[in-house]
Amino acid sequence: MGNSFITRRGALLTGAATIAAPFVMPSSAFSQSGPVKVAGLVSLTGGGSPFGPNSKLAHQAVVDEVNAAGGVLGRKVEYLAEDDATNPEAGVRAARKLIDVDKTAAIMSVWASAVGNAVLPLCWENKVMMLAIAAADTIAELPHQGYFVRTQPHTALQGEQFAAFAIRNKSQHFYLMMPQTPFTETVFKGIRALCEPKGIKISSVIYDAKKTSFRSEVDEMMRAAPDTVMMGGYQPDDIVLAKDLFRASYKGKVIGFAYGVTPQFIDGAGKDAAENIYSIEPVPAGGSTAYARLKALVKKDALDTYICQAYDHVNLALLAMAKGGEASGTAIRDNIRKIANNDAAMKVDNAVDGLKAIAAGKEIKYAGASGPCKFSDIGNIIEVTFRVNQIKDGKIVEGVQA
Amino acid sequence: MIEKIIQLSLNGLMAGAVLAVPAIGLTMIYAVLRFVNFSVAAHMAVGAYAGYMLNTWLRLSAWLSVAGAFVAAGVAGIATDHVALRPLRGYSALTIAIASIALNLMIESALRFTFGGGPRDYAIPLRRDWTFGFLHVGPQQVENAAIATIAMTILFAFLMLTITGKAMRAVADNPMLADSKGIDPDRMARLAVGIGMGLAGIGGMLVGLDTSVDPLVGFRAILSVFAAAVVGGLGSVPGAVIGGLAIGLSEELSLLALPATYKSAIGFLAILVVLTLRPRGLLGAKAA
Amino acid sequence: MTNYLIAMATFASIYAILALSLNVMWGMAGMVNLGIVGFYAFGAYISALLTVNAHAPIALGFLAAMLGTAAIAALVTLGIMRLRDDYLAIVTLGFAEVVRIIAENEIWLTRGTDGISGIPQPLKHVLGSDFNLAYLVFCLVIVALTLFVLERVRTSPFGRVLRAIREDAQVAAFAGKDVLKFKVKAFAIGGALAGLAGALYAHYTSYIVPEIYVPLLTIYIFLSLTAGGIGNNFGAVIGAFVVVFCLESTRFLIGVIPWLSAEQLAALREFLVGLGLLLVLYFRPRGLMPEPLPKLVGPSRGARSPD
Numbered sequence: 001m002g003n004s005f006i007t008r009r010g011a012l013l014t015g016a017a018t019i020a021a022p023f024v025m026p027s028s029a030f031s032q033s034g035p036v037k038v039a040g041l042v043s044l045t046g047g048g049s050p051f052g053p054n055s056k057l058a059h060q061a062v063v064d065e066v067n068a069a070g071g072v073l074g075r076k077v078e079y080l081a082e083d084d085a086t087n088p089e090a091g092v093r094a095a096r097k098l099i100d101v102d103k104t105a106a107i108m109s110v111w112a113s114a115v116g117n118a119v120l121p122l123c124w125e126n127k128v129m130m131l132a133i134a135a136a137d138t139i140a141e142l143p144h145q146g147y148f149v150r151t152q153p154h155t156a157l158q159g160e161q162f163a164a165f166a167i168r169n170k171s172q173h174f175y176l177m178m179p180q181t182p183f184t185e186t187v188f189k190g191i192r193a194l195c196e197p198k199g200i201k202i203s204s205v206i207y208d209a210k211k212t213s214f215r216s217e218v219d220e221m222m223r224a225a226p227d228t229v230m231m232g233g234y235q236p237d238d239i240v241l242a243k244d245l246f247r248a249s250y251k252g253k254v255i256g257f258a259y260g261v262t263p264q265f266i267d268g269a270g271k272d273a274a275e276n277i278y279s280i281e282p283v284p285a286g287g288s289t290a291y292a293r294l295k296a297l298v299k300k301d302a303l304d305t306y307i308c309q310a311y312d313h314v315n316l317a318l319l320a321m322a323k324g325g326e327a328s329g330t331a332i333r334d335n336i337r338k339i340a341n342n343d344a345a346m347k348v349d350n351a352v353d354g355l356k357a358i359a360a361g362k363e364i365k366y367a368g369a370s371g372p373c374k375f376s377d378i379g380n381i382i383e384v385t386f387r388v389n390q391i392k393d394g395k396i397v398e399g400v401q402a
Numbered sequence: 403m404i405e406k407i408i409q410l411s412l413n414g415l416m417a418g419a420v421l422a423v424p425a426i427g428l429t430m431i432y433a434v435l436r437f438v439n440f441s442v443a444a445h446m447a448v449g450a451y452a453g454y455m456l457n458t459w460l461r462l463s464a465w466l467s468v469a470g471a472f473v474a475a476g477v478a479g480i481a482t483d484h485v486a487l488r489p490l491r492g493y494s495a496l497t498i499a500i501a502s503i504a505l506n507l508m509i510e511s512a513l514r515f516t517f518g519g520g521p522r523d524y525a526i527p528l529r530r531d532w533t534f535g536f537l538h539v540g541p542q543q544v545e546n547a548a549i550a551t552i553a554m555t556i557l558f559a560f561l562m563l564t565i566t567g568k569a570m571r572a573v574a575d576n577p578m579l580a581d582s583k584g585i586d587p588d589r590m591a592r593l594a595v596g597i598g599m600g601l602a603g604i605g606g607m608l609v610g611l612d613t614s615v616d617p618l619v620g621f622r623a624i625l626s627v628f629a630a631a632v633v634g635g636l637g638s639v640p641g642a643v644i645g646g647l648a649i650g651l652s653e654e655l656s657l658l659a660l661p662a663t664y665k666s667a668i669g670f671l672a673i674l675v676v677l678t679l680r681p682r683g684l685l686g687a688k689a690a
Numbered sequence: 691m692t693n694y695l696i697a698m699a700t701f702a703s704i705y706a707i708l709a710l711s712l713n714v715m716w717g718m719a720g721m722v723n724l725g726i727v728g729f730y731a732f733g734a735y736i737s738a739l740l741t742v743n744a745h746a747p748i749a750l751g752f753l754a755a756m757l758g759t760a761a762i763a764a765l766v767t768l769g770i771m772r773l774r775d776d777y778l779a780i781v782t783l784g785f786a787e788v789v790r791i792i793a794e795n796e797i798w799l800t801r802g803t804d805g806i807s808g809i810p811q812p813l814k815h816v817l818g819s820d821f822n823l824a825y826l827v828f829c830l831v832i833v834a835l836t837l838f839v840l841e842r843v844r845t846s847p848f849g850r851v852l853r854a855i856r857e858d859a860q861v862a863a864f865a866g867k868d869v870l871k872f873k874v875k876a877f878a879i880g881g882a883l884a885g886l887a888g889a890l891y892a893h894y895t896s897y898i899v900p901e902i903y904v905p906l907l908t909i910y911i912f913l914s915l916t917a918g919g920i921g922n923n924f925g926a927v928i929g930a931f932v933v934v935f936c937l938e939s940t941r942f943l944i945g946v947i948p949w950l951s952a953e954q955l956a957a958l959r960e961f962l963v964g965l966g967l968l969l970v971l972y973f974r975p976r977g978l979m980p981e982p983l984p985k986l987v988g989p990s991r992g993a994r995s996p997d
Contacts, residue, residue, distance in 0.1 A: 044951075044952065045518075045519065045520070045952070045953050083952045083953075085952075085953075087901060088804075088805055088897070088899050088901070089805075089901045092895065096697065097694070100693040101694045114899075118805060118807050118897045120807075121807055121896055125814075142807075180794075180797060180802045181803075181804065182804045206797070207662075208663045208794070209803075212521065212614050212619075212622075213612065213613045215413070215540075216657055216662040219409070223406075236521065240613075243528055246528055246530065247528070247530055247540055248530075248531055248538065249531065249533075268523070270528050272528060273528055437776060438776045438779065438780060440779075486968060489972060490971060490972070494775065495775060496722060496775035496779065497971060499776045499779050500722075500779070500967070500971065501967075501968055501971050503724075503905075503909065503967075504909065504967035504968040504971070505968065506964075507909055507960055507961070507963065507964035507967075508964035508965055508968070510960075511957045511958070511960040512961060514953070514954075514956075514957040514960075515954050515957035515958060515961065518953060519953060519957075625783075625784050625787060628784070632777075661795060663795050664791060664795065666791060667788050667791055669784070670785070670787065670788050673781060673784055674769060674781060674784075677773055677777050677781060678772075681774075681777070
């Protein structure tokens, strides 16, 4: 992930920043009183809106639990949430408010990569920790000095899954259709690199996600007559594209990202248009105790990876602060791997138990609901598995063999 | 390649027919009231949402809902003109045009406030395209073109054959003379706005039927609508029809060379070219 | 909270410069420019690309933004200068939209809808957390300088000719003035200012994206100018500050009116902007010109009866 120059530079910057930090940090970071502040920058409107409310729910539920058990570092935890509207401009303005006005130590669960890309510089400039879902590779490669981790496998990994699907299914012509995002080019390149040596023809198009009809793009695609189409958008444009594919009577396979191919996608596109569409999804740690706990906490039977990640974000943030003895973004940055990467330590699956263990001086390893929660130097998640889902008869069937 | 051109031309003519409807609305209002009413965009959205409510809540058919869209947008047009723009009559065309921009923003925000910004779909079944050899065409596209044509025919009949229609044409041609003949300019103004915005409403709903409805459904089309009206000659109704078809065709044929996202740029280019070389457009009267 | 106020004042200053730019093009030279947002974007992108891609010094970015936007403005003038007011409105509106479409689509150049992040902020490392305040002072100084220069222009012979052209271009031409040259110059000055505002924004927020440059922004600027008094440079500045502070204060309404969603509040804010512009148009009976424009129209078209 990235070449060695970048990781070395990242390490150098991180090292320098860590040494310099105590001398240049604004004094407010040392305040020993007042509530501990964490914030969610979630998508309540726009393409990420299927997931934002759940993130907020998970964050709030954990914060409530922690406060009932005495808070963090003896202080109450205050949770704030702002809507990024799944667009970078609104996200930046909301982040400014959270950072400048509310003085949050962490910005959690940014979902869209474009928002992550735009907000991360604000975070590292102000020594606020970003714990994100956003998956574009480029985000982790920014000089964030360590103020970034994410629990979602970065898009190069996801792109590999699409390539593997095409290869498994002996595709001859794989047509990639994606909106413009920070990871579009990376995904295209990655798929080409894996598929073209195997003799699979790859065509690609970047469409304007704000359009309400993709008739022209679909026309162009039909003329190329591919056997597999990759529908790489978010939910709103996936809906439009799926309908236009149906209208054009496209008969081949269609595969997308699970974050676009959701139950609401089925509602929006209609059963007919959604039938047989595949999707790739990172597998939440379904068997883990954290997963079961979260189900009970938010009272839901089934959890998608995003609500699991949001749950993990708030747990990680609070535990890292406790470990560092300070309610600041820098403390989270410096201590998050100490409580997440340490396989040998005692496993905890929630903040309350973890806080107690830390207070008693014990080492912990946080084992999350979304996955193993181990982070590389630049903040990417290590060790991830995926599954393929398919829509059958109006319902998403998870983990099909395809 | 020739097949592609024929397919694009077909798409363009159908799109152009739909485009012509709000263009006629814009041009009519210009003909009688002598200013460019930018709030046509918002009234397209009003029509689309009115049709949406009739279609999904009251379960009216698409065609009936279109009629409803016409009425709703027309009434809204008369109301907003009376409240917002009438007080400025007598000021320069530019002043009123800017006021209409402010009005446009207000209406679109009100729609967004009420319905949210997300897309809404009509309660019509998703249908596969019809194919004829290498050509394929969406049933909804055909229906839209048909509705547009019928609406325009009715309008022409009104303008040519009825007394009120002729009176309106008289006001458009020569307001002083019409006034001296006893035609009430106020009434004609209201009528022009009502019908003009009603047509915009139909246009908005037609666009929505083929795609989806959101507060910006009119705004996205507005450059093309202006282009159609300007190319045909601001103030000329037959001009708007020709302009609509011309712009529709140009936009689709531009796909041969440009990515689809540049479609609105075509409209802009057309406006620029026409206004520089022949400001009165194809069928317009010499600029006053 | 102070940080927030400082940020708002900074945005207000940037909008003030935009309002001044509009005042030069419209209030002084008589050409309405509904596409001012396009010039704003142009300046921002020029500076951002130079400083991010070519690692040019920020001062160079600013300079290039002003010169580049002035050049494009001059070019645009050639295309539009003979157009009537309302045609001009349509064309300039279209221009801004096309600029935005190009910014969104030419990904190789502008990074499209991802935007350009990490735009360098001047002296950020030196100033640290004092950056925001320092930048505000910087912007205010620029506003003051611009005001000074524009007032001199307005009262200069050049300014007088512009006013004459604005009133009646034919008479001015008859008097031997090269109307084209003057209009181009005026538009270029206005363009340079808009480009400057664009660069100021880019180097402040360190992130630009095509979505920022929407007609709504143009309406903000129009509101600032008309509220403050068109043709009046000081009015433009005051108007901008009033508009920004009014708008931003509505953001805090969300605490007071909890039953409205964030989206509804945004819609309400936009509604109020439109209403504001409309009201300003009513209650400034002199219309949109600093002096009443003796437009020669026949008997009033359309409605004849008083309201």
